[in-house]
Amino acid sequence: MNHAIEVEALRVVRGGREVLPGLTVRIPSGMVVGLLGPSGSGKSTLIRAIVGVQVVASGTVTVLGHPAGGAALRDRVGYVTQSPSIYDDLTVRDNVRFFARMVGAPLESAERAIEVVDLQSHASVLAGHLSGGQRSRVSLASALVGEPDLLVLDEPTVGLDPVLRRDLWQLFHRLADAGTSLLVSSHVMDEATRCDRLLLLREGQLMADEPLPALLERTGAADAEQAFLALIDAAEAGVR
Amino acid sequence: MSPRRTLVVAGRVLRQLRIDHRTIALMLLVPVVLLGLLAWIYNSTPVFDRIGPALLGVFPFVVMFIVTSVATLRERTSGTLERLLTTPMGKADLMFGYALAFGVMAILQAVVASAFAIYVCGLDVSGPAWVLVVVAVADAVLGTALGLLASGFARTEFQAVQFMPAFVLPQFLLCGLLVVRDQLPSVLQPISDVLPLSYAVDAMNAVAAQTEPLGEAVPDLAVIALWIAGSLLLGSLTLRRRTP
DSSP states (O other), X not given: OOEEEEEEEEEEEETTEEEEEEEEEEEESSSEEEEEOOTTSSHHHHHHHHHTOBXXXXXXXXXXXXXXXXXXXXXXXXXXXXSOOSOTTSBHHHHHHHHHHHHTOOHHHHHHHHHHTTOGGGTTSBXXXXXXXXXXXXXXXXXXXXOOSEEXXXXXXXXXXXXXXXXXXXXXXXXXXXXXXXXXXXXXXGGGGGOSEXXXXXXXXXXXXXXXXXXXXXXXXXXXXXXXXXXXXXXXXXXO | OOHHHHHHHHHHHHHHHHHOHHHHHHHHXXXXXXXXXXXXXXXXXXXXXXXXXXXXXXXXXXXXXXXXXXXXXXXXXXXXHHHHTTSSOOHHHHHXXXXXXXXXXXXXXXXXXXXXXXXXXXXXXXXXXXXXXXXXXHHHHHHHHHHHHHHTTOOSHHHHHHHHHHHHHHHHHHSXXXXXXXXXXXXXXXXXXXXXXXXXXXXXXXXXXXXXXXXXXXXXXXXXXXXXXXXXXHHHHHOOSSBO
Protein backbone atom coordinates (compact mmCIF):
# COMPACT_ATOMS: atom_id res chain seq x y z
CA MET A 1 0.00 0.00 0.00
CA ASN A 2 1.17 3.49 -0.87
CA HIS A 3 1.36 5.92 2.01
CA ALA A 4 0.45 9.57 1.69
CA ILE A 5 1.57 10.31 5.24
CA GLU A 6 4.05 8.47 7.45
CA VAL A 7 4.26 9.54 11.09
CA GLU A 8 7.12 8.04 13.08
CA ALA A 9 7.37 8.27 16.88
CA LEU A 10 5.90 11.77 16.82
CA ARG A 11 6.10 13.57 20.13
CA VAL A 12 4.52 17.01 20.54
CA VAL A 13 4.38 19.10 23.70
CA ARG A 14 2.00 22.05 23.86
CA GLY A 15 1.80 24.36 26.84
CA GLY A 16 3.83 21.95 28.98
CA ARG A 17 1.45 19.08 28.24
CA GLU A 18 2.45 16.10 26.15
CA VAL A 19 -0.30 16.08 23.51
CA LEU A 20 1.22 13.36 21.35
CA PRO A 21 3.49 11.09 23.42
CA GLY A 22 5.05 9.19 20.51
CA LEU A 23 2.59 8.47 17.73
CA THR A 24 3.38 6.17 14.82
CA VAL A 25 0.84 5.87 12.05
CA ARG A 26 0.76 5.40 8.28
CA ILE A 27 -2.02 6.96 6.27
CA PRO A 28 -2.69 5.33 2.89
CA SER A 29 -3.08 7.41 -0.23
CA GLY A 30 -6.05 7.71 -2.55
CA MET A 31 -8.73 7.25 0.09
CA VAL A 32 -10.75 9.14 2.67
CA VAL A 33 -9.22 8.49 6.06
CA GLY A 34 -11.19 9.67 9.08
CA LEU A 35 -9.34 10.95 12.12
CA LEU A 36 -11.84 10.54 14.92
CA GLY A 37 -11.63 11.21 18.60
CA PRO A 38 -13.03 13.43 21.33
CA SER A 39 -11.92 17.05 21.49
CA GLY A 40 -8.55 17.32 23.19
CA SER A 41 -7.42 13.95 21.86
CA GLY A 42 -4.67 15.48 19.73
CA LYS A 43 -6.39 15.49 16.33
CA SER A 44 -5.64 19.10 15.51
CA THR A 45 -2.08 18.79 16.79
CA LEU A 46 -1.46 15.79 14.54
CA ILE A 47 -2.96 17.69 11.62
CA ARG A 48 -0.81 20.74 12.34
CA ALA A 49 2.26 18.50 12.41
CA ILE A 50 1.27 16.98 9.06
CA VAL A 51 0.95 20.37 7.35
CA GLY A 52 4.19 21.48 9.01
CA VAL A 53 3.09 24.35 11.23
CA GLN A 54 3.49 22.55 14.56
CA VAL A 55 6.73 22.66 16.55
CA VAL A 56 7.66 19.02 17.05
CA ALA A 57 9.65 17.76 20.06
CA SER A 58 10.86 14.60 18.32
CA GLY A 59 9.93 12.08 15.66
CA THR A 60 9.39 12.53 11.93
CA VAL A 61 6.44 13.25 9.67
CA THR A 62 6.82 12.39 5.98
CA VAL A 63 4.18 13.64 3.56
CA LEU A 64 4.11 12.46 -0.07
CA GLY A 65 7.72 11.37 0.36
CA HIS A 66 8.95 14.73 1.68
CA PRO A 67 9.50 16.06 5.21
CA ALA A 68 6.25 17.71 6.39
CA GLY A 69 6.02 21.41 5.62
CA GLY A 70 8.85 21.31 3.07
CA ALA A 71 8.86 23.72 0.14
CA ALA A 72 8.15 20.86 -2.30
CA LEU A 73 4.82 20.20 -0.57
CA ARG A 74 3.35 23.67 -0.33
CA ASP A 75 1.41 23.55 -3.58
CA ARG A 76 0.53 19.86 -3.18
CA VAL A 77 -1.14 19.92 0.24
CA GLY A 78 -4.44 21.69 0.92
CA TYR A 79 -5.15 22.57 4.55
CA VAL A 80 -8.41 23.61 6.17
CA THR A 81 -8.08 24.81 9.75
CA GLN A 82 -10.70 24.03 12.35
CA SER A 83 -12.13 27.54 12.52
CA PRO A 84 -12.53 29.05 9.05
CA SER A 85 -9.35 30.88 8.08
CA ILE A 86 -10.59 33.40 5.56
CA TYR A 87 -10.71 37.17 5.23
CA ASP A 88 -14.03 38.47 6.53
CA ASP A 89 -13.56 41.76 4.70
CA LEU A 90 -13.25 40.12 1.29
CA THR A 91 -16.02 38.63 -0.81
CA VAL A 92 -16.29 34.86 -1.18
CA ARG A 93 -14.89 35.10 -4.70
CA ASP A 94 -11.98 37.34 -3.71
CA ASN A 95 -11.09 34.98 -0.86
CA VAL A 96 -10.98 31.90 -3.05
CA ARG A 97 -9.23 33.74 -5.88
CA PHE A 98 -6.55 34.97 -3.50
CA PHE A 99 -5.67 31.44 -2.42
CA ALA A 100 -5.85 30.29 -6.06
CA ARG A 101 -3.33 32.96 -7.04
CA MET A 102 -1.13 31.93 -4.12
CA VAL A 103 -0.77 28.36 -5.38
CA GLY A 104 -0.61 29.54 -9.01
CA ALA A 105 -3.96 27.99 -9.98
CA PRO A 106 -6.05 29.53 -12.78
CA LEU A 107 -8.95 31.75 -11.74
CA GLU A 108 -11.48 29.31 -13.25
CA SER A 109 -10.45 26.85 -10.56
CA ALA A 110 -11.70 29.40 -8.01
CA GLU A 111 -15.11 29.49 -9.70
CA ARG A 112 -15.20 25.68 -9.78
CA ALA A 113 -14.32 25.46 -6.09
CA ILE A 114 -17.07 27.94 -5.19
CA GLU A 115 -19.51 25.84 -7.20
CA VAL A 116 -18.39 22.64 -5.51
CA VAL A 117 -19.17 24.02 -2.04
CA ASP A 118 -22.46 25.40 -3.38
CA LEU A 119 -21.81 29.08 -2.77
CA GLN A 120 -22.25 30.46 -6.33
CA SER A 121 -25.23 32.51 -5.19
CA HIS A 122 -23.09 34.11 -2.46
CA ALA A 123 -19.92 34.63 -4.51
CA SER A 124 -20.10 38.44 -4.27
CA VAL A 125 -21.06 38.56 -0.59
CA LEU A 126 -18.51 39.57 2.05
CA ALA A 127 -17.35 36.49 3.95
CA GLY A 128 -18.00 38.29 7.24
CA HIS A 129 -21.70 38.49 6.38
CA LEU A 130 -22.07 34.72 5.99
CA SER A 131 -23.18 32.13 8.53
CA GLY A 132 -20.65 29.93 10.31
CA GLY A 133 -21.33 26.98 8.04
CA GLN A 134 -21.02 29.11 4.92
CA ARG A 135 -17.74 30.56 6.13
CA SER A 136 -16.31 27.10 6.69
CA ARG A 137 -17.32 26.24 3.12
CA VAL A 138 -15.40 29.29 1.86
CA SER A 139 -12.45 28.00 3.84
CA LEU A 140 -12.82 24.58 2.21
CA ALA A 141 -13.14 26.07 -1.28
CA SER A 142 -9.92 27.99 -0.67
CA ALA A 143 -8.15 24.68 -0.06
CA LEU A 144 -9.67 22.94 -3.09
CA VAL A 145 -8.20 25.38 -5.62
CA GLY A 146 -5.08 24.11 -7.29
CA GLU A 147 -6.22 20.49 -6.94
CA PRO A 148 -3.83 19.41 -4.18
CA ASP A 149 -2.65 15.78 -4.01
CA LEU A 150 -3.39 15.68 -0.29
CA LEU A 151 -6.23 17.42 1.51
CA VAL A 152 -5.99 17.77 5.27
CA LEU A 153 -9.29 18.91 6.71
CA ASP A 154 -9.76 19.70 10.40
CA GLU A 155 -13.46 19.20 11.25
CA PRO A 156 -14.76 20.52 7.91
CA THR A 157 -18.36 19.44 8.46
CA VAL A 158 -18.97 21.02 11.88
CA GLY A 159 -22.13 23.11 11.92
CA LEU A 160 -23.32 22.08 8.47
CA ASP A 161 -26.82 20.86 7.74
CA PRO A 162 -27.25 17.14 6.96
CA VAL A 163 -27.77 17.65 3.23
CA LEU A 164 -24.66 19.68 2.84
CA ARG A 165 -22.71 17.25 5.00
CA ARG A 166 -23.74 14.39 2.78
CA ASP A 167 -22.81 16.41 -0.32
CA LEU A 168 -19.39 17.21 1.08
CA TRP A 169 -18.66 13.58 1.95
CA GLN A 170 -19.70 12.66 -1.58
CA LEU A 171 -17.28 15.29 -2.84
CA PHE A 172 -14.49 13.86 -0.66
CA HIS A 173 -15.07 10.42 -2.19
CA ARG A 174 -15.14 11.81 -5.73
CA LEU A 175 -11.80 13.48 -5.02
CA ALA A 176 -10.41 10.24 -3.58
CA ASP A 177 -11.61 8.31 -6.64
CA ALA A 178 -9.70 10.80 -8.77
CA GLY A 179 -6.54 10.01 -6.79
CA THR A 180 -6.53 12.66 -4.05
CA SER A 181 -5.63 11.52 -0.55
CA LEU A 182 -7.81 12.94 2.21
CA LEU A 183 -7.41 13.08 5.94
CA VAL A 184 -10.60 14.36 7.57
CA SER A 185 -10.93 14.87 11.30
CA SER A 186 -14.18 14.84 13.21
CA HIS A 187 -15.38 14.46 16.76
CA VAL A 188 -18.73 13.15 15.53
CA MET A 189 -18.53 9.38 15.59
CA ASP A 190 -21.41 9.02 13.08
CA GLU A 191 -19.10 10.26 10.38
CA ALA A 192 -17.07 7.05 10.71
CA THR A 193 -19.46 5.37 8.29
CA ARG A 194 -18.41 7.84 5.61
CA CYS A 195 -14.69 7.03 5.79
CA ASP A 196 -12.75 4.34 3.94
CA ARG A 197 -10.53 3.88 6.92
CA LEU A 198 -10.56 5.10 10.53
CA LEU A 199 -8.00 6.36 12.95
CA LEU A 200 -9.29 6.58 16.50
CA LEU A 201 -7.30 8.89 18.70
CA ARG A 202 -7.61 9.27 22.45
CA GLU A 203 -5.21 11.25 24.64
CA GLY A 204 -2.63 11.14 21.87
CA GLN A 205 -2.80 7.34 21.61
CA LEU A 206 -3.98 5.51 18.52
CA MET A 207 -6.84 3.19 19.60
CA ALA A 208 -7.73 1.89 16.15
CA ASP A 209 -6.42 2.03 12.59
CA GLU A 210 -8.65 -0.01 10.29
CA PRO A 211 -11.81 0.19 8.15
CA LEU A 212 -15.07 0.50 10.08
CA PRO A 213 -16.32 -3.08 9.36
CA ALA A 214 -13.08 -4.53 10.70
CA LEU A 215 -13.34 -2.34 13.81
CA LEU A 216 -16.94 -3.42 14.44
CA GLU A 217 -16.03 -7.06 13.98
CA ARG A 218 -13.05 -6.81 16.34
CA THR A 219 -15.03 -5.10 19.10
CA GLY A 220 -18.40 -6.72 18.47
CA ALA A 221 -19.96 -3.26 18.66
CA ALA A 222 -22.92 -2.02 16.66
CA ASP A 223 -21.48 1.34 15.61
CA ALA A 224 -18.34 3.44 15.81
CA GLU A 225 -19.34 5.13 19.05
CA GLN A 226 -19.92 1.77 20.80
CA ALA A 227 -16.69 0.43 19.34
CA PHE A 228 -14.81 3.42 20.68
CA LEU A 229 -16.28 2.94 24.16
CA ALA A 230 -15.47 -0.79 24.03
CA LEU A 231 -11.86 0.02 23.15
CA ILE A 232 -11.58 2.50 26.02
CA ASP A 233 -13.08 0.01 28.47
CA ALA A 234 -10.71 -2.68 27.26
CA ALA A 235 -7.71 -0.35 27.56
CA GLU A 236 -8.67 0.71 31.09
CA ALA A 237 -9.31 -2.87 32.15
CA GLY A 238 -5.84 -3.69 30.84
CA VAL A 239 -4.32 -0.96 33.00
CA ARG A 240 -6.11 -2.18 36.13
CA MET B 1 10.62 35.34 -2.44
CA SER B 2 8.57 35.77 -5.61
CA PRO B 3 7.55 39.16 -7.09
CA ARG B 4 4.30 37.61 -8.33
CA ARG B 5 3.22 36.41 -4.89
CA THR B 6 4.32 39.69 -3.32
CA LEU B 7 1.96 41.47 -5.72
CA VAL B 8 -0.81 38.98 -4.94
CA VAL B 9 -0.49 39.77 -1.23
CA ALA B 10 -0.38 43.53 -1.88
CA GLY B 11 -3.45 43.33 -4.12
CA ARG B 12 -5.36 41.41 -1.49
CA VAL B 13 -4.48 43.89 1.29
CA LEU B 14 -5.62 46.81 -0.90
CA ARG B 15 -8.83 44.98 -1.81
CA GLN B 16 -9.55 44.52 1.92
CA LEU B 17 -8.93 48.22 2.53
CA ARG B 18 -11.13 49.26 -0.39
CA ILE B 19 -14.13 47.74 1.34
CA ASP B 20 -13.34 49.48 4.62
CA HIS B 21 -14.23 53.09 3.74
CA ARG B 22 -13.95 54.29 7.30
CA THR B 23 -10.36 53.14 7.66
CA ILE B 24 -9.43 54.83 4.39
CA ALA B 25 -11.11 58.03 5.59
CA LEU B 26 -9.27 57.84 8.92
CA MET B 27 -5.93 57.24 7.20
CA LEU B 28 -6.40 60.28 4.98
CA LEU B 29 -8.16 62.64 7.38
CA VAL B 30 -6.43 62.12 10.74
CA PRO B 31 -3.11 63.70 9.63
CA VAL B 32 -5.05 66.54 7.99
CA VAL B 33 -7.07 67.28 11.13
CA LEU B 34 -3.97 67.13 13.34
CA LEU B 35 -2.01 69.46 11.07
CA GLY B 36 -4.99 71.82 10.93
CA LEU B 37 -5.22 71.89 14.74
CA LEU B 38 -1.51 72.51 15.03
CA ALA B 39 -1.61 75.39 12.57
CA TRP B 40 -4.57 76.82 14.44
CA ILE B 41 -3.10 76.72 17.96
CA TYR B 42 0.18 78.24 16.70
CA ASN B 43 -1.71 80.83 14.66
CA SER B 44 0.38 84.00 14.03
CA THR B 45 3.55 82.49 15.53
CA PRO B 46 6.50 81.00 13.58
CA VAL B 47 6.19 77.66 15.42
CA PHE B 48 4.05 75.95 12.79
CA ASP B 49 6.59 76.69 10.07
CA ARG B 50 9.29 75.21 12.32
CA ILE B 51 7.63 71.96 13.39
CA GLY B 52 4.98 71.56 10.66
CA PRO B 53 7.25 69.84 8.13
CA ALA B 54 8.65 67.48 10.77
CA LEU B 55 5.14 66.48 11.84
CA LEU B 56 4.24 65.92 8.21
CA GLY B 57 6.79 63.12 8.48
CA VAL B 58 5.82 61.90 11.95
CA PHE B 59 2.04 61.55 11.48
CA PRO B 60 2.12 59.09 8.55
CA PHE B 61 4.80 57.11 10.38
CA VAL B 62 2.61 56.69 13.46
CA VAL B 63 -0.63 56.03 11.56
CA MET B 64 0.96 53.36 9.36
CA PHE B 65 2.68 51.71 12.32
CA ILE B 66 -0.65 51.22 14.08
CA VAL B 67 -2.59 50.17 10.99
CA THR B 68 0.06 47.62 10.06
CA SER B 69 0.48 46.06 13.47
CA VAL B 70 -3.26 45.60 13.83
CA ALA B 71 -3.65 44.25 10.27
CA THR B 72 -0.94 41.64 10.68
CA LEU B 73 -2.16 40.65 14.12
CA ARG B 74 -5.58 40.09 12.59
CA GLU B 75 -3.93 37.89 9.99
CA ARG B 76 -2.47 35.87 12.84
CA THR B 77 -5.60 35.51 15.00
CA SER B 78 -7.91 34.72 12.05
CA GLY B 79 -5.77 31.70 11.20
CA THR B 80 -5.10 32.99 7.69
CA LEU B 81 -1.41 33.43 8.50
CA GLU B 82 -1.09 29.77 9.52
CA ARG B 83 -2.87 28.76 6.35
CA LEU B 84 -0.72 31.04 4.18
CA LEU B 85 2.43 29.56 5.67
CA THR B 86 1.38 26.14 4.33
CA THR B 87 1.12 27.61 0.80
CA PRO B 88 4.04 28.44 -1.50
CA MET B 89 4.03 32.01 -0.16
CA GLY B 90 7.45 33.09 1.07
CA LYS B 91 7.68 34.90 4.39
CA ALA B 92 9.27 37.88 2.60
CA ASP B 93 6.35 37.87 0.11
CA LEU B 94 4.04 38.64 3.02
CA MET B 95 6.28 41.37 4.46
CA PHE B 96 6.97 43.14 1.19
CA GLY B 97 3.38 42.66 0.02
CA TYR B 98 2.09 44.53 3.08
CA ALA B 99 4.76 47.21 2.67
CA LEU B 100 3.79 47.68 -0.97
CA ALA B 101 0.07 47.91 -0.26
CA PHE B 102 0.44 50.38 2.58
CA GLY B 103 3.05 52.23 0.50
CA VAL B 104 0.31 52.90 -2.07
CA MET B 105 -1.95 54.19 0.71
CA ALA B 106 0.96 56.28 1.98
CA ILE B 107 1.29 58.06 -1.37
CA LEU B 108 -2.36 59.12 -1.16
CA GLN B 109 -1.99 60.12 2.46
CA ALA B 110 1.19 62.13 1.83
CA VAL B 111 -0.27 64.00 -1.15
CA VAL B 112 -3.41 64.93 0.78
CA ALA B 113 -1.58 65.93 3.99
CA SER B 114 1.14 67.92 2.19
CA ALA B 115 -1.34 69.74 -0.01
CA PHE B 116 -3.44 70.61 3.03
CA ALA B 117 -0.43 71.85 5.01
CA ILE B 118 0.89 74.00 2.18
CA TYR B 119 -2.28 75.36 0.57
CA VAL B 120 -4.72 75.50 3.49
CA CYS B 121 -2.48 76.00 6.54
CA GLY B 122 0.02 78.13 4.60
CA LEU B 123 3.04 76.07 5.57
CA ASP B 124 6.17 77.77 4.25
CA VAL B 125 8.33 75.27 2.38
CA SER B 126 11.44 76.46 0.49
CA GLY B 127 12.13 73.20 -1.36
CA PRO B 128 9.94 71.61 -4.02
CA ALA B 129 6.70 70.11 -2.70
CA TRP B 130 7.28 66.73 -4.40
CA VAL B 131 10.33 66.10 -2.20
CA LEU B 132 8.08 66.70 0.81
CA VAL B 133 5.73 64.01 -0.53
CA VAL B 134 8.58 61.58 -1.22
CA VAL B 135 9.90 61.95 2.32
CA ALA B 136 6.40 61.56 3.78
CA VAL B 137 5.88 58.36 1.79
CA ALA B 138 9.24 57.01 2.95
CA ASP B 139 8.23 57.78 6.55
CA ALA B 140 4.91 55.99 6.10
CA VAL B 141 6.58 52.91 4.64
CA LEU B 142 9.05 53.05 7.53
CA GLY B 143 6.07 52.97 9.91
CA THR B 144 4.70 49.95 8.05
CA ALA B 145 8.04 48.13 8.14
CA LEU B 146 8.51 48.73 11.87
CA GLY B 147 4.88 47.78 12.48
CA LEU B 148 5.44 44.46 10.70
CA LEU B 149 8.57 43.87 12.75
CA ALA B 150 6.84 44.75 16.02
CA SER B 151 3.80 42.61 15.33
CA GLY B 152 6.14 39.64 15.01
CA PHE B 153 6.75 39.99 18.74
CA ALA B 154 3.14 40.62 19.74
CA ARG B 155 1.02 37.62 20.66
CA THR B 156 -2.20 39.45 21.57
CA GLU B 157 -4.04 42.61 20.54
CA PHE B 158 -3.13 44.18 23.88
CA GLN B 159 0.57 43.66 23.27
CA ALA B 160 0.32 44.96 19.70
CA VAL B 161 -1.22 48.22 20.86
CA GLN B 162 1.41 48.54 23.60
CA PHE B 163 4.16 48.29 21.01
CA MET B 164 3.07 51.62 19.57
CA PRO B 165 4.29 53.71 22.53
CA ALA B 166 7.25 51.35 22.98
CA PHE B 167 8.49 51.62 19.39
CA VAL B 168 7.27 55.09 18.44
CA LEU B 169 7.40 57.44 21.44
CA PRO B 170 11.15 57.10 22.20
CA GLN B 171 11.85 57.92 18.57
CA PHE B 172 9.47 60.84 18.77
CA LEU B 173 11.27 62.21 21.86
CA LEU B 174 14.70 61.84 20.30
CA CYS B 175 14.01 62.82 16.68
CA GLY B 176 14.84 66.50 17.13
CA LEU B 177 11.31 67.81 17.28
CA LEU B 178 11.27 68.73 20.98
CA VAL B 179 14.98 69.48 21.39
CA VAL B 180 17.28 70.06 18.42
CA ARG B 181 19.32 66.89 17.99
CA ASP B 182 22.79 68.38 18.58
CA GLN B 183 21.57 69.86 21.87
CA LEU B 184 20.50 66.48 23.26
CA PRO B 185 22.41 65.10 26.29
CA SER B 186 25.61 63.44 25.04
CA VAL B 187 24.42 59.91 25.90
CA LEU B 188 21.19 60.37 23.94
CA GLN B 189 22.79 61.86 20.84
CA PRO B 190 24.26 58.61 19.47
CA ILE B 191 20.92 56.89 20.11
CA SER B 192 19.16 59.64 18.20
CA ASP B 193 21.75 59.19 15.43
CA VAL B 194 20.71 55.56 15.00
CA LEU B 195 16.93 55.84 15.16
CA PRO B 196 15.23 56.20 11.77
CA LEU B 197 12.66 58.85 12.70
CA SER B 198 15.53 61.29 13.32
CA TYR B 199 16.46 61.03 9.65
CA ALA B 200 12.84 61.44 8.63
CA VAL B 201 12.64 64.71 10.56
CA ASP B 202 16.07 65.87 9.27
CA ALA B 203 14.95 65.26 5.70
CA MET B 204 11.70 67.13 6.26
CA ASN B 205 13.55 70.07 7.82
CA ALA B 206 15.93 70.15 4.86
CA VAL B 207 13.00 70.38 2.44
CA ALA B 208 11.44 73.13 4.52
CA ALA B 209 14.58 75.26 4.81
CA GLN B 210 16.48 74.83 1.53
CA THR B 211 15.52 75.54 -2.05
CA GLU B 212 17.84 72.72 -3.17
CA PRO B 213 17.22 70.13 -0.41
CA LEU B 214 18.27 66.99 -2.28
CA GLY B 215 21.91 67.15 -1.15
CA GLU B 216 20.80 66.67 2.45
CA ALA B 217 17.54 64.80 1.93
CA VAL B 218 18.91 62.00 -0.24
CA PRO B 219 21.40 60.64 2.37
CA ASP B 220 18.62 60.85 4.99
CA LEU B 221 16.29 58.95 2.67
CA ALA B 222 19.01 56.35 2.15
CA VAL B 223 19.21 55.73 5.90
CA ILE B 224 15.41 55.40 6.06
CA ALA B 225 15.47 52.97 3.11
CA LEU B 226 18.09 50.88 4.92
CA TRP B 227 15.88 50.75 8.01
CA ILE B 228 12.88 49.75 5.89
CA ALA B 229 14.76 46.94 4.15
CA GLY B 230 16.38 45.80 7.41
CA SER B 231 13.07 45.71 9.31
CA LEU B 232 11.29 43.81 6.55
CA LEU B 233 14.08 41.24 6.31
CA LEU B 234 14.32 40.86 10.09
CA GLY B 235 10.52 40.65 10.21
CA SER B 236 10.48 37.78 7.72
CA LEU B 237 13.24 36.03 9.68
CA THR B 238 11.36 36.26 12.98
CA LEU B 239 8.14 34.96 11.36
CA ARG B 240 8.03 31.24 12.09
CA ARG B 241 6.27 28.68 9.94
CA ARG B 242 6.06 26.37 12.95
CA THR B 243 4.49 27.55 16.18
CA PRO B 244 4.19 25.76 19.54
